[in-house]
Amino acid sequence: xxxxxxxxxxxxxxxxxxxxxxxxxxxxxxxxxxxxxxxxxxxxxxxxxxxxxxxxxxxxxxxxxxxxxxxxxxxxxxxxxxxxxxxxxxxxxxxxxxxxxxxxxxxxxxxxxxxxxxxxxxxxxxxxxxxxxxxxxxxxxxxxxxxxxxxxxxxxxxxxxxxxxxxxxxxxxxxxxxxxxxxxxxxxxxxxxxxxxxxxxxxxxxxxxxxxxxxxxxxxxxxxxxxxxxxxxxxxxxxxxxxxxxxxxxxxxxxxxxxxxxxxxxxxxxxxxxxxxxxxxxxxxxxxxxxxxxxxxxxxxx
Amino acid sequence: xxxxxxxxxxxxxxxxxxxxxxxxxxxxxxxxxxxxxxxxxxxxxxxxxxxxxxxxxxxxxxxxxxxxxxxxxxxxxxxxxxxxxxxxxxxxxxxxxxxxxxxxxxxxxxxxxxxxxxxxxxxxxxxxxxxxxxxxxxxxxxxxxxxxxxxxxxxxxxxxxxxxxxxxxxxxxxxxxxxxxxxxxxxxxxxxxxxxxxxxxxxxxxxxxxxxxxxxxxxxxxxxxxxxxxxxxxxxxxxxxxxxxxxxxxx
Numbered sequence: 001x002x003x004x005x006x007x008x009x010x011x012x013x014x015x016x017x018x019x020x021x022x023x024x025x026x027x028x029x030x031x032x033x034x035x036x037x038x039x040x041x042x043x044x045x046x047x048x049x050x051x052x053x054x055x056x057x058x059x060x061x062x063x064x065x066x067x068x069x070x071x072x073x074x075x076x077x078x079x080x081x082x083x084x085x086x087x088x089x090x091x092x093x094x095x096x097x098x099x100x101x102x103x104x105x106x107x108x109x110x111x112x113x114x115x116x117x118x119x120x121x122x123x124x125x126x127x128x129x130x131x132x133x134x135x136x137x138x139x140x141x142x143x144x145x146x147x148x149x150x151x152x153x154x155x156x157x158x159x160x161x162x163x164x165x166x167x168x169x170x171x172x173x174x175x176x177x178x179x180x181x182x183x184x185x186x187x188x189x190x191x192x193x194x195x196x197x198x199x200x201x202x203x204x205x206x207x208x209x210x211x212x213x214x215x216x217x218x219x220x221x222x223x224x225x226x227x228x229x230x231x232x233x234x235x236x237x238x239x240x241x242x243x244x245x246x247x248x249x250x251x252x253x254x255x256x257x258x259x260x261x262x263x264x265x266x267x268x269x270x271x272x273x274x275x276x277x278x279x280x281x282x283x284x285x286x287x288x289x290x291x292x293x294x295x296x297x298x299x300x301x302x
Numbered sequence: 303x304x305x306x307x308x309x310x311x312x313x314x315x316x317x318x319x320x321x322x323x324x325x326x327x328x329x330x331x332x333x334x335x336x337x338x339x340x341x342x343x344x345x346x347x348x349x350x351x352x353x354x355x356x357x358x359x360x361x362x363x364x365x366x367x368x369x370x371x372x373x374x375x376x377x378x379x380x381x382x383x384x385x386x387x388x389x390x391x392x393x394x395x396x397x398x399x400x401x402x403x404x405x406x407x408x409x410x411x412x413x414x415x416x417x418x419x420x421x422x423x424x425x426x427x428x429x430x431x432x433x434x435x436x437x438x439x440x441x442x443x444x445x446x447x448x449x450x451x452x453x454x455x456x457x458x459x460x461x462x463x464x465x466x467x468x469x470x471x472x473x474x475x476x477x478x479x480x481x482x483x484x485x486x487x488x489x490x491x492x493x494x495x496x497x498x499x500x501x502x503x504x505x506x507x508x509x510x511x512x513x514x515x516x517x518x519x520x521x522x523x524x525x526x527x528x529x530x531x532x533x534x535x536x537x538x539x540x541x542x543x544x545x546x547x548x549x550x551x552x553x
Binding site: 105106107175176178179180181182183184185186189193194197198301302 | 361387400459463466
């Protein structure tokens with residue numbers, strides 16, 4: 001072999017080329033094959049929803065069990081539910097993430113907490129619903145309603161925030177912290193001045209993902225006070241804030257679930273209409289997350 | 303013999319069950335330069351970390367023995383942050399914090415409550431001058447410290463370490479990531495700073511230790527093999543191992 005001309009590719013090298021091409025094409029094919037159904041689903045929903053879509057559809061009241069009118073009530077319900085869930089889970093999750101990543105010593109207890117967080121992420125949402133029912137309603141005696149539903153969603157989304165916070169924090173190099181400690185800064189000063197400002201984007205991404213998750217879930221809320229129909233005040237501030245903390249409420253995901261299977265003779269465009277609104281909402285929020293990530297990556301500071 | 307500014311007594315360091323430093327003792331008089339030489343992984347950096355107690359940030363680490371600063375055990379200093387401000391640290395890889403050049407230097411003074419603009423301006427300028435960086439950055443103090451070149455960042459690190467006018471300056475192989483010209487510049491700076499502070503210079507370059515140090519300590523495999531005046535160590539080492547290391551026969 002040593003006498004062979006080194007500039008002529010050996011049969012092994014020719015084969016290597018072939019295998020490299022095959023690997024590239026097969027991964028590309030799978031990726032494209034995945035995109036096609038997504039595009040088809042989106043087009044189908046948009047086409048079927050088209051007749052229903054109008055400003056009146058968004059702002060109108062649900063009538064005849066969703067067969068007519070609009071989706072104002074469910075839309076507001078989803079909005080406040082998500083907001084409330086965020087108000088509960090964001091501070092708790094971010095603080096827990098900061099503790100676990102910045103303070104917790106590397107020991108069995110910390111590892112146990114992390115295993116618990118990971119397991120929590122793997123629990124099906126219907127189990128979270130039952131947990132919420134058992135813990136908040138049966139044990140604490142709280143009424144089923146907006147608040148307990150948001151609390152249930154918070155428990156469900158806690159691991160998302162904790163994990164994304166930890167990841168965001170670990171993207172800040174360790175030697176920045178050491179430099180600060182050596183300058184006589186306390187742990188907290190270091191976190192406040194260097195670590196948090198530089199992991200803000202990642203933490204925010206986690207928060208936004210939680211919004212998408214909370215807005216889309218059905219199972220945890222249908223046991224917790226999400227109902228088919230409520231009367232919404234026709235005008236005034238109560239039209240914008242239709243539900244109290246302990247009131248039952250309507251929500252888009254639950255609305256879609258009910259009108260799609262429980263009510264016979266439901267016009268197609270009504271089902272696809274609320275599906276499209278929910279989907280657009282979530283895609284929009286996810287898009288926002290990507291945008292934030294992109295912007296922050298562009299002004300990378302080291 | 304003048305009283306020791308810094309003294310180590312039987313200092314040992316463990317990470318878990320692994321011993322990183324084994325009963326090291328030496329002392330440094332005020333305004334001296336002590337060179338610490340030895341192969342990689344022999345415990346030199348752990349030694350520096352026990353001086354300003356940043357070892358406490360490392361999980362599963364512990365130390366025994368004593369580090370005395372002006373005769374006071376650093377472990378008994380109630381405010382650990384005040385201890386760290388008395389000791390400047392410069393590490394092997396330059397670390398520009400993701401802040402402006404100005405904010406990098408003003409970082410430590412601000413953390414101890416100095417916010418007066420004139421005072422900070424003055425401090426930033428004098429530290430950057432001390433670290434021979436001022437002329438290169440005076441027109442762009444708003445630039446991110448992380449955007450500077452490696453050599454400039456290392457001088458920024460030095461300026462930051464000087465911002466609290468430490469009484470002891472520790473440098474841990476400050477020249478491994480920078481070019482020879484910058485290295486010589488910093489060495490000149492250090493020789494001037496010696497008038498104001500005691501310097502501990504951990505280095506892989508035995509010739510650097512010979513150029514700069516008044517005394518040299520040779521550490522190998524966690525143990526202090528020998529320490530003494532620089533020329534004595536280079537010319538008549540008491541241990542054969544010292545001679546072999548300093549002459550570049552191993553390490």
